[in-house]
Amino acid sequence: MRIEFTKMHGLGNDFVVLDARLRPLPAMDAAFAAAVADRHTGIGCDQLILLEPSDAADFRMRIFNADGSEVEACGNATRAVGLLHGRAARIETLGGLLTSTPSETGISVEMGKPRFDWNAIPLGYAMDTHAMPVAWEELVNPIAVNVGNPHVIFFVSDPYAIDMARIGPMIETDQIFPERVNVNVAAITARDAMILRVWERGAGLTRACGTGACASAIGAMKRGLVDRRVTVSLPGGPLVIEWREDDEIVMSGPATEAFRGSFDPADFGIIA
Numbered sequence: 298m299r300i301e302f303t304k305m306h307g308l309g310n311d312f313v314v315l316d317a318r319l320r321p322l323p324a325m326d327a328a329f330a331a332a333v334a335d336r337h338t339g340i341g342c343d344q345l346i347l348l349e350p351s352d353a354a355d356f357r358m359r360i361f362n363a364d365g366s367e368v369e370a371c372g373n374a375t376r377a378v379g380l381l382h383g384r385a386a387r388i389e390t391l392g393g394l395l396t397s398t399p400s401e402t403g404i405s406v407e408m409g410k411p412r413f414d415w416n417a418i419p420l421g422y423a424m425d426t427h428a429m430p431v432a433w434e435e436l437v438n439p440i441a442v443n444v445g446n447p448h449v450i451f452f453v454s455d456p457y458a459i460d461m462a463r464i465g466p467m468i469e470t471d472q473i474f475p476e477r478v479n480v481n482v483a484a485i486t487a488r489d490a491m492i493l494r495v496w497e498r499g500a501g502l503t504r505a506c507g508t509g510a511c512a513s514a515i516g517a518m519k520r521g522l523v524d525r526r527v528t529v530s531l532p533g534g535p536l537v538i539e540w541r542e543d544d545e546i547v548m549s550g551p552a553t554e555a556f557r558g559s560f561d562p563a564d565f566g567i568i569a
């Protein structure tokens with residue numbers, strides 16, 4: 298059996314998109330997703346995205362990290378599937394119902410409302426999420442925000458001076474985060490601009506993280522460091538994040554289709 302896929306990316310955060318909206322695919326599990334995502338023996342991607350029919354929206358998007366874990370939200374993939382859909386779409390995810398719309402800069406997505414309660418992040422025990430009384434080496438007093446998925450944000454003077462490949466996994470898997478966490482290091486450069494690098498839960502260092510940009514922008518706005526519309530520069534390029542007065546987060550930026558192909562799951566050692 299051959300499965301068709303579309304390889305896409307948002308600012309270099311790359312996806313294998315499988316479309317089961319019209320034709321069912323073999324049941325997806327962590328081993329299947331990890332095998333496809335493997336950059337040496339599979340197709341290779343940061344996230345595998347599975348589109349399915351939905352009763353509540355135009356379609357359902359399921360998100361699997363490269364390590365196989367299924368998660369609630371992915372900002373860049375939401376723009377990518379919005380591009381694939383070709384027109385405005387309501388998209389059901391584990392993190393909530395999202396809306397994507399073609400825009401001048403690519404695709405804009407209404408990402409939902411941020412949550413700040415310690416048990417909504419979630420954290421292992423009650424604490425102030427606005428300035429968490431914790432530290433990992435030089436990374437201190439982060440803010441935690443859930444934008445559909447969990448994020449912790451550290452404000453630093455130079456995100457590129459932080460050894461994220463070493464410290465990222467330590468924080469991601471710390472027991473204070475019972476569902477693990479996406480780790481963001483951000484620097485404010487103006488009232489409307491910031492620089493960001495992200496160690497993603499289940500995927501590692503990526504060139505861009507849409508939910509990371511949303512969470513970091515909201516964290517900076519909460520702390521009064523930036524205005525309510527900010528350009529977030531990631532290694533792969535910029536995203537514009539706005540926190541509207543109605544509490545909705547809007548993310549705008551490009552999405553790209555790279556190529557299409559097909560594979561036989563057996564080639565990757567998957568018994569489908």
Ligand SMILES: N[C@@H](CCC[C@H](N)C(=O)O)C(=O)O
Binds near residue numbers: 344500505506507508
């Ligand atoms: N790359 C994504 C985020 C993907 C999920 C994340 N790694 C998690 O585990 O929550 C984005 O663009 O938001």
